[in-house]
Amino acid sequence: MCNIYSKGFTKCGMLDKDGREAFTEISVRNKNLVDFNRAKNEIALVDSENNKVTYGLDSLLLIIGNSFPLLEKIARIQPLYWLFKKLYSFVSYNRKQIIPSRKDNTEQSCVPDFNLKYRLAYVIFVALFSAYILSIFSGKFGVSLAPNFFRELGVCLGQILWQTLFLKWYLKDKIWDYLGNMMTVSLLGTLLLIPAMLTNFDPIFYLIYFGVVVFIMFLEHLRRCRILKLNMLPTISWILFRLTALAVIILTTI
Known part of the structure; x- marks a missing residue:
């Protein structure tokens, strides 16, 4: 950066x-x-x-x-x-989670100190921003899914809690680096949704567009896990939560 x-x-x-x-x-x-x-x-x-x-x-x-x-x-x-x-x-303090590098593990690398206050602020900011954009975008799907900020915020916070509880034993001292990178993946997906919000097409377009964005997020999550020298476990857990959350939302809105 x-x-x-x-x-x-x-x-x-x-x-x-x-x-x-x-x-x-x-x-x-x-x-x-x-x-x-x-x-x-x-x-x-x-x-x-x-x-x-x-x-x-x-x-x-x-x-x-x-x-x-x-x-x-x-x-x-x-x-x-x-x-x-x-x-x-x-x-x-969050720049290496925003734009990571494979060279960050060398002695001379310009890696900032860990600051819990600013890492938490970043996580909270992305969660709130993503929930707001997703709550608006969900109204484009044309189904019985009404825009709901607190529902989307619950999904964002649930993802953080899920990954923390299930992966803390594996991530160990990398937990905060991973969470920061995971939130950047969410931020990327959120930013990609904004241009589509300015259009007015059939609901099927937004469903396909959303699927493409999720796929891009999946690839970016994989890339960042490789940079952090993590295996497929965090990505598998990330996908499982997304599918679980989607199933719960569908079942509660039908």
């Missing part, structure tokens, strides 16, 4: 082409300046002329401020600055 927005800044001309260094390829000079432990959680911006390092939100605001000074000034006004700082931490 660091690569994504640093490349974005470079392409927009907000950062010099030679002004970015990968965490694993940092020069000896910068290595002596940068606090590695802090840089794992907050991206570091090195001022080579003054030998000064800025971290996190402040580093982003400095880069943005070079091109848009007014935006930087506005962002530093309280309580906006406090809000943006919380949002930065929310994304930073």
